[in-house]
Amino acid sequence: MIYTKDESERILESLQDDLLVTDVSGTITKVTHTMKKLYGVENDELVGQSVYDLEKAGIFKPAVTPMVKKNKKRTTIIQTTNDNKKLLVTGIPVFDDNGDLWRIATYSHDVTELVNIKDYLSEMEEEMERVLYELNRLRGQYLQEYGFIARSSTMKRCLEMARQVADVDVNVLLLGESGVGKTQIAKMVHKESPRKDGPFIEVNCGAIPETLFESEFFGYAGGTFTGSNKNGKVGLAELAEGGTLFLDEVGELSLNNQVKVLKFIQEKEFYPVGGRKSKKVDFRLISATNRPLEKLVQEDKFREDLFFRLNVVPITIPPLRERTPDIIPLIEHFVQEFSEKYEREIQLEKGAMKLLSEHDWRGNVRELMNVIERLIVTTPSNVLKPEDIWMPNKSTDQQDKFSFQGSLPETLASVEEKIIKEAASQCRTTTEMAEWLGISQPSVVRKLKKYNIK
Structure with a gap:
């Protein structure tokens, strides 16, 4: 089929795209009827x-022609019109x-809305970054509220886990060395739980003598012991009603007392020593220990059934040497x-x-x-x-002894290698x-290469 000039015009006019044709000098030779809508100029x-x-007059910029x-190839740009429309041209x-450039055809799409959406999304991304920064800052303040400073990823994960289980009335077992902050985390879980308005009763299982544990924990009825309170005594277990019962150093319980604690945890019911009427207690249980309970179970020093009761959600708190940041x-x-407490302005030298x-x-x-307080x-x-x-508590070997490794240069190299290895493991x-x-950082790279430290 042969198209006439009139047919070609109709086809061009039927196109949804806004089409503009120029000659090599940049003079416009043809436009479709929709161009007025884009540039505000009659066709x-x-x-x-x-x-x-037109570009100098500000009708649009830049011109793609x-x-x-110059490039003699298809070129796409974003063009801005005099009324601030954004066009994809x-x-x-x-x-x-003969292969010579004869005409330049340009077609345009109004992408103002898309560009606005892109700008909006960019603004939203910036806002999200700001909100995330504020969230992290507030989270840091939240942690410090409970006495925690957590820059290391291991401690952050530990605290996030504690926060996650706080809302659920599930048994939590806190594991870690002495002094890592098990009690503080237990208090944090309590304060973030639905039981926060109830009591937080801490029972140090290692501090109560074995023979007195039952009467201290469950209380006793009046007249049970010679010289005891005639009205009896309320035990620590009963005081936990509606709140959290924290069994600290639970690994120190004797096997005899472990049986009694297990029955209490299972049934949430007990008899005071010398009493004939049972008492029910509604509480949330958190336990803590610095002892390896699984090993104690294997050695028949800790009941397996009690261990499983306590170990529903274990949270291991890392020692300070593993959270150097x-x-x-x-x-x-x-x-x-x-x-501030002792009203002294103390500054620390870098050394x-x-x-x-x-x-x-x-x-x-x-x-x-x-140590800091002292x-x-x-x-x-x-x-x-x-x-x-x-x-x-620093060992004599650390304070006073030094092992020479041959000559002075060899000894210094040996010490330097140990220090570099330690730094590599911590950073x-x-x-x-x-x-x-x-x-300097280049010095670090050279020393890592020198001692073949990966």
Whole structure:
């Protein structure tokens, strides 16, 4: 079929796209009837005009024609009109029979709405980043509210788990060394639970003598013992009504008392010593221990059935030596806290901070807190120096002994290698290592290569 000129015009006019054709010089030779809607200029006024002049007049910018003329290939740009519309404009080169550029056809889509949506989404992304930052900041404040400073990922995961189970009346077993903060986490779970308005009853299973545990825990009826209160005594278990019962150091319970505690946990009912009437208690149970309960079960020192009752949701709190990013913030926190408490303005020298941050802290946060308190009240000046610091639990090997490895250069190299390995194990990046060691990042890279440390 052969198209006539009139047919070609009709086909062009039927296109949904806004089409504009120029010659090589940029003079408009043809436009579709929809161009007025885009540029606000009558179609017959556009034909014969130069796109360069229209661009200078601000009708649109930039013009795609010169780009196609230069590159001689299909080119797409975002164009802005005089009334701030956003157009997606594509210019296509048209060649004659000799392969020379003859015409440039451009078609346009109004994408103002899409661009606005894109800008809106960008603004929303920025807002989300801001909200996330605020959320993390508030979360940090929330954690400090309960006495926690958590910069390390391990401690953050531990606290998130505690927060997650707080709303559910499930038994929680807190595991970890002495001084890591098991009691504080138990209190946090209680305060974030639906039982927050009820009592938090802490029972230190290791501090109550075995022979007195039953009467202290379950109470006793009047006249049960010689010299006892004639009206009897309410036990710790009964005091937990409507709240949380926290069994601290649960691994210290004797096998005999373990049986009694297990029955109480299962039935939430007990008889006071010497009593004939049972009492029911509604409570949420949290337990804690620094002992390896699974090993004690294997050694028949802890009842397996009680272990399974306690170990519904275990949360292991990492020791301070495994959460080194928390050490310096904790030091700063306790320095500020005890400086305010004892009304002393104490500053730490860099060397003192380094010495404290490198200590092994076998007593964990409790030891750190006690040491900082002692230093605040005993430091003779307002500046805490390295010589003011003495760690009573630091081993003799650490304080006094030094093993020579051959010559002095060999010994120094051996010590340096150990330090670099320790830094590599504690830090995630060479930049972090450099800051920790007080050297440049290129020096860290060279030393890692020197000692073949991955």
